[in-house]
Each structure stands twice: as C-alpha cells, then as structure tokens.
Amino acid sequence: MDTFSPQLATTQPAPRAMSRRRLVASLCAMPALGGIALAQSNWPTRPVxxxxxxxxxxxxxxxxxxxxxxxxxxxxxxxxxxxxxxxxxxxxxxxxxxxxxxxxxxxxxxxxxxxxxxxxxxxxxxxxxxxxxxxxxxxSSFVLTVHAGSFSPGARFADVIDQARAQPGRLSYASIGPGTVTHLAMEELKATLNLDIVHVPYRGFPQASLDLAAGRCQLMFNVAAAAAEHIAAGRLVGIAQTGATRTSFLPDIPTLQELKVPSAPFxxxxxxxxxxxxxxxxxxxxxxxxxxxxxxxxxxxxxxxxxxxxxxxxxxxxxxxxxxxxxxxxxxxxxxxxxxxxx
CATH class of the missing domain: 3.40.190.150 (Bordetella uptake gene, domain 1)
Known part of the structure; x- marks a missing residue:
C-alpha cells in the first residue's frame, strides 16, 4: 500500500500547471506554424x-x-x-x-x-x-589573356608588362563591366606594376573575347571557357592564372604568385x-x-x-x-x- 506524502502532494501540481500552460501555448501556435509550412510546401504557385x-x-x-x-x-x-x-x-x-x-x-x-x-x-x-x-x-580562376598579334611572338608575362610600360595609354583591356573582378583585378594590377592601360567595358565574356581575339583590345582577365578556343587557335595567348595553383585545364600557364606579382589568388x-x-x-x-x-x-x-x-x-x-x-x-x-x- 502506497504511503501518502504531504511533500509530494504540495509539489506535484506545479509541474502539471506548467504542462497545461505549454499545451495551451502550443495549441495556439499550431495554426500559424501550419500556415507557414503549408505556404512553403506549396511554393511556387506560378512560373519562377x-x-x-x-x-x-x-x-x-x-x-x-x-x-x-x-x-x-x-x-x-x-x-x-x-x-x-x-x-x-x-x-x-x-x-x-x-x-x-x-x-x-x-x-x-x-x-x-x-x-x-x-x-x-x-x-x-x-x-x-x-x-x-x-x-x-x-x-574558376581567371586567365590573363592577350591578343597574340599585339605582342612579339612567344611573349610572356614580363614581355607584356615591359611593352605596356613602354607604351603608356596605347594599350587597352576588356572587362565585363565596372565593378566586376575582371575590372577591379586589372586596376589593382595596373596600380601595383605602374601601368597605364585603358579600360574598355563589355556586356559579357563572349563579345569581349571576340574583340580581344580581333585585336580591338589587347588584354583581359578572362574565364578559361571563353578563352580556350582562341588560345588553341593562336589568336590569344594566356600569360598568367589567378588561382593559388595552375589548373589542369591550362597546365602550362603560370600563376601570378609564381610570377612574383603581389596579389592574393582570386x-x-x-x-x-x-x-x-x-x-x-x-x-x-x-x-x-x-x-x-x-x-x-x-x-x-x-x-x-x-x-x-x-x-x-x-x-x-x-x-x-x-x-x-x-x-x-x-x-x-x-x-x-x-x-x-x-x-
């Protein structure tokens, strides 16, 4: 036969009261939570x-x-x-x-x-x-590409930089728009190496790459996908990559770090x-x-x-x-x- 405990009789109701309050709060919250879940499960309700x-x-x-x-x-x-x-x-x-x-x-x-x-x-x-x-x-890392006909055959990074310094304001570079990395990285490179190269913004990589390949501009931080065909055809030359290591896609092109350019990978x-x-x-x-x-x-x-x-x-x-x-x-x-x- 269980023994009656006054202490238990006085302390047990408090937890039960707390449980009832939590239950009431949970029941009140259920419609709102259910509405949120329903809205999320029904998304989207029309084309996106x-x-x-x-x-x-x-x-x-x-x-x-x-x-x-x-x-x-x-x-x-x-x-x-x-x-x-x-x-x-x-x-x-x-x-x-x-x-x-x-x-x-x-x-x-x-x-x-x-x-x-x-x-x-x-x-x-x-x-x-x-x-x-x-x-x-x-x-993906960028590839600094140059128009092959604008530089001496076999020109490498140092040769391009030397020519740019010797012809201030006469070379131009393409970007896919102000504020993009293709713009900011070249401006940083210009400041670091004391270069005067004119900025020509484009609306995307395809047109910029075409104009670069045609010699209407001379340099660009390009994506490999846009540059690869032109590099293979000899219209463009890749002279540097911007990653921490060389990519397997372009294993013969050195990184800026290998070339001792003080720039963190980007x-x-x-x-x-x-x-x-x-x-x-x-x-x-x-x-x-x-x-x-x-x-x-x-x-x-x-x-x-x-x-x-x-x-x-x-x-x-x-x-x-x-x-x-x-x-x-x-x-x-x-x-x-x-x-x-x-x-």
Whole structure:
C-alpha cells in the first residue's frame, strides 16, 4: 500500500500547471506554424523567373539552362531564364532586389552582390542587405589573356608588362563591366606594376573575347571557357592564372604568385540569390535540389566542369561567406584606388 506524502502532494501540481500552460501555448501556435509550412510546401504557385546578368550562352547561362529542368521537376512549375545583361550585372540584380513576389530569383557573377554600391553610391539597392543567398554554383580562376598579334611572338608575362610600360595609354583591356573582378583585378594590377592601360567595358565574356581575339583590345582577365578556343587557335595567348595553383585545364600557364606579382589568388564565381524577404526554408530546398542536380547530371553543369571551372552547389551559408569575403577585399581596392562605375 502506497504511503501518502504531504511533500509530494504540495509539489506535484506545479509541474502539471506548467504542462497545461505549454499545451495551451502550443495549441495556439499550431495554426500559424501550419500556415507557414503549408505556404512553403506549396511554393511556387506560378512560373519562377530566373534572371541572369549575362548574355545568352555566356557565363553561367549554360548552367542555368541545365538546372532549369531539374528545378521545374522538383517544384512543379517552370523556371524561366531571362537574360538581362549590362551594367556589370547590376540591372538583373536590381530587378531581383526589388521583387516582392517570391517568384523572382537571380544568378549573379560577384560584383552585383559585393562591390556594386562601392562603385556606385547611387545604386538603387544595398548589396549587403538586399539579397538572400541560395547556393554558390561554380568557381574558376581567371586567365590573363592577350591578343597574340599585339605582342612579339612567344611573349610572356614580363614581355607584356615591359611593352605596356613602354607604351603608356596605347594599350587597352576588356572587362565585363565596372565593378566586376575582371575590372577591379586589372586596376589593382595596373596600380601595383605602374601601368597605364585603358579600360574598355563589355556586356559579357563572349563579345569581349571576340574583340580581344580581333585585336580591338589587347588584354583581359578572362574565364578559361571563353578563352580556350582562341588560345588553341593562336589568336590569344594566356600569360598568367589567378588561382593559388595552375589548373589542369591550362597546365602550362603560370600563376601570378609564381610570377612574383603581389596579389592574393582570386576567382570568378556565380551564385543563385533571391530577394532578402525570400524565406530561408525555400532557399534551403532550392540549394538541396541544385546540389543533387549538379552532382548527378552533366547537362546541369552546362559544360563548365569541362572548361576549367569547379562546379559546386553549396548551402546558402557558403555563398554568404564568400560574398562577405569578396566585398571586403574588392571594396578595399575600390576605396584605395578611388574607382567609380564610370571608370
């Protein structure tokens, strides 16, 4: 027979009362939580726009088009690619930043989400607060390429630098827009090596590479995918790579570090973003689908893995960390050199 305990009789009701309060609070919260879960599970409710700040066929466009069928299959709505080149990719990024429909995403190449405000204080959005990161898609070192006919046969990095110093203001370099790494890295190199080379901005790598191959400009920090065919044909010469080590895709081209240029390794990259108001849970679901597609389907990689690019597909945090690191590095260059979007 159990023994009655006055102490237990006086202390047991408190936990029961607390349990009832928690139960009531939980029941009150359930409709709101259920609504959030339902909204997320039903997303998207119409076609999703995927905006790219590059021309069709360039940069991350092939990857975007390879990923679109996977995203459509996973989420039950079309993912429609819209190319919005120009202004170094900030036109497309601005459209993403101001979207409030939860059905507009973007794929960017660095500058629009890192350096754009430093380059243009009047920019309509703040890269530090306007976006939610979704996934880092790929990364690749740049190749400093030069027009073969503008330099002596067999010219190497030192020869190109010597000629540039001997002809101040007569050579020009291409970029894919002010504030992009292709612009900032060359301005940093010019300042480091005391060079006077004119900046000619383009809307994307294809046209810039074509004009470089034709001799309408003489130098460019290029992506291997855009430069490889011209290098193979002898129209362009690769004289330096920007990664920490040589890539297997271009094993004969030395790195800037090997050439004793005081510059930390740097890369080109692309990432998928959404407006800042886009729910975190949706971003994570997208990142999971992207990672699976890139790991299993060569078509989703858009051929970038065959042209010297490291195909990734990360979680949102990795893209966010990269953007913060890139912003610190390149915004310091912008401030030190006094650069603006009109450069």
């Amino acid at each position: 726009r995927l905006l790219l700040g590059q021309p069709a066929g360039s940069g991350s466009d092939p990857m975007a088009r390879g990923l679109a069928p996977h995203l459509s299959a996973a989420f039950g709505q079309p993912f429609v690619i819209e190319n919005m080149p120009g202004a170094g990719g900030t036109a497309a990024a601005a459209a993403v930043a101001r979207a409030d429909d939860e059905h507009t995403l973007g794929i960017v190449l660095g500058g629009p989400t890192t350096t754009a405000k430093a380059m243009n204080p009047n920019l309509s959005y703040d890269p530090a607060t306007a976006f939610r990161s979704i996934s880092l898609l790929n990364r 890369f080109g990259w692309s990432g998928m973003i959404a407006p800042a108001s886009f729910p975190e849970a949706m971003a994570r679901r997208l990142a999971t689908v992207i990672r699976s597609a890139l790991a299993t389907d060569p078509a989703a990689r858009g051929g970038l893995d065959r042209s010297g690019s490291e195909v990734l597909g990360t979680d949102p945090e990795e893209l966010q960390r990269l953007q913060e690191t890139e912003a610190r590095r390149w915004n310091a260059v912008i401030a030190r050199l006094g650069l603006r979007a009109t450069e």
